[in-house]
Amino acid sequence: MTARTLIACGELFDGISGRAVPDQTLVLYGDTIDWVGPTAQAPTAQPGDTRIDHSTRFVMPGMVDCHAHISYGNALTQEDIDLYATMEFRTLRSMVAAQAILKSGFTSIMDPACSGLIAPAVRDAINVGLVQGPRITASGRALTTQQGLYDWYPSWVGVPEPSTGVLTGSMDEAIRIIRQQAKDGVDAIKLTMDGIHARRNGGGLIAAYTQAETHAMVDEIHRLGKLAVVHARGREGALYAARAGVDVIFHASNICDDGIQAALDHGTYLCPSLALLVNNIEFHEPTDASAPWWPDIQRRELEAASRNLQRARAAGVRFLSGSESGFAVTPHGEWGAKELEAHVRHVGFTPAEAICCATVESTKLLRERDKLGGLVKGKLADMVVVDGDPLADITVLQRREAIHAVLLGGKPVDLTPAPTHARHFSEFSQAMWSRVYDRAYVASHLSSKAADAARRQPA
Numbered sequence: 490m491t492a493r494t495l496i497a498c499g500e501l502f503d504g505i506s507g508r509a510v511p512d513q514t515l516v517l518y519g520d521t522i523d524w525v526g527p528t529a530q531a532p533t534a535q536p537g538d539t540r541i542d543h544s545t546r547f548v549m550p551g552m553v554d555c556h557a558h559i560s561y562g563n564a565l566t567q568e569d570i571d572l573y574a575t576m577e578f579r580t581l582r583s584m585v586a587a588q589a590i591l592k593s594g595f596t597s598i599m600d601p602a603c604s605g606l607i608a609p610a611v612r613d614a615i616n617v618g619l620v621q622g623p624r625i626t627a628s629g630r631a632l633t634t635q636q637g638l639y640d641w642y643p644s645w646v647g648v649p650e651p652s653t654g655v656l657t658g659s660m661d662e663a664i665r666i667i668r669q670q671a672k673d674g675v676d677a678i679k680l681t682m683d684g685i686h687a688r689r690n691g692g693g694l695i696a697a698y699t700q701a702e703t704h705a706m707v708d709e710i711h712r713l714g715k716l717a718v719v720h721a722r723g724r725e726g727a728l729y730a731a732r733a734g735v736d737v738i739f740h741a742s743n744i745c746d747d748g749i750q751a752a753l754d755h756g757t758y759l760c761p762s763l764a765l766l767v768n769n770i771e772f773h774e775p776t777d778a779s780a781p782w783w784p785d786i787q788r789r790e791l792e793a794a795s796r797n798l799q800r801a802r803a804a805g806v807r808f809l810s811g812s813e814s815g816f817a818v819t820p821h822g823e824w825g826a827k828e829l830e831a832h833v834r835h836v837g838f839t840p841a842e843a844i845c846c847a848t849v850e851s852t853k854l855l856r857e858r859d860k861l862g863g864l865v866k867g868k869l870a871d872m873v874v875v876d877g878d879p880l881a882d883i884t885v886l887q888r889r890e891a892i893h894a895v896l897l898g899g900k901p902v903d904l905t906p907a908p909t910h911a912r913h914f915s916e917f918s919q920a921m922w923s924r925v926y927d928r929a930y931v932a933s934h935l936s937s938k939a940a941d942a943a944r945r946q947p948a
């Protein structure tokens with residue numbers, strides 16, 4: 490007979506009711522919650538049962554990061570993501586990335602876009618018990634066009650095979666790739682809806698696919714039983730995607746009223762992924778290659794996103810929570826919970842609403858959606874035990890020392906931080922300098938010693 494685990498909780502936040510209830514007990518049977526109620530009325534422990542005392546702590550469901558790119562390697566450059574590392578190395582670092590995310594209190598993730606089939610492979614390795622990691626809902630390479638994200642390199646280079654994007658030269662080709670990805674076991678298929686060119690007079694980005702093409706691809710993805718998920722910061726891409734009935738629009742920063750209505754009509758979720766924008770604004774340094782232009786673009790987008798997403802929310806559109814981890818400014822396991830703070834600061838969520846969104850609501854599209862969904866009877870026992878009150882201060886979830894315990898299907902997760910190595914993840918970039926050292930720069934900016942050294946070099 491499977492033994493039970495009785496967990497006394499100081500405050501229990503089930504992720505559904507939106508409030509914390511004091512002095513509750515959870516009884517787990519195997520990996521599942523079997524009983525929840527006041528500690529005073531809890532079943533008594535039998536021989537063989539385990540009792541855990543969190544009676545001074547805040548217990549909530551495990552968080553979900555619906556936008557984590559585990560194969561990206563905390564990249565400094567696009568080339569880091571696409572070019573230099575072998576697929577084998579990327580797979581190994583993805584495993585470490587997934588574990589870092591789990592250790593920070595996220596028991597499930599969605600990975601929309603990876604190299605090859607890395608995310609589905611890591612998902613499967615975790616699911617058969619080879620290694621511990623979060624529950625993963627995985628996609629493969631994101632479909633794009635010559636007008637879209639992921640086709641970064643010159644046309645004479647194209648989109649190399651190990652890229653996280655895959656070029657669709659025609660609709661026949663797009664449908665073939667969709668069918669292949671479905672065959673290869675992805676859960677979700679990602680479409681790149683933003684183009685790279687903007688319409689004149691502030692008309693925003695031109696979508697990478699036409700409305701008819703978007704419909705054709707989404708219909709085929711849904712026919713094959715997969716999730717259709719899209720990247721769309723621009724108005725037009727978000728509108729086409731919502732009209733085609735996609736399941737998730739990532740970013741949706743410039744979604745218009747027609748897009749909001751279409752999202753409502755089709756039950757499309759929006760996943761703002763604001764932590765990346767916020768970090769790009771807060772963390773930029775003058776020495777960053779992108780410093781002269783990038784933070785301002787991010788600031789403008791954050792303003793637009795805040796405005797438009799609040800309108801979408803007021804209209805009744807549903808939200809997922811995802812931080813877009815995987816870049817150098819959003820390293821895995823570091824800033825995931827900052828997305829909850831961003832939902833509070835920029836989209837008007839209360840802390841309780843942000844936690845409900847990042848826990849129960851964000852399970853709605855996952856592979857395990859029928860078994861997950863809050864700390865209630867019959868659901869998997871994925872939970873976070875917090876030293877502190879995230880309802881009073883949502884940022885407490887970002888503090889490693891406040892994450893007292895993480896349980897995945899009732900099993901404690903080892904919270905020992907994964908070792909970090911300076912060149913662990915971005916080992917392969919060929920970039921060597923961040924500026925051109927012409928004589929004018931050297932004369933005006935470098936110390937006299939460095940300038941002397943430079944002058945001594947042969948011309």
Ligand SMILES: [Zn+2]
Pocket residue numbers: 556558601602720739813
């Ligand atoms: Zn992304």
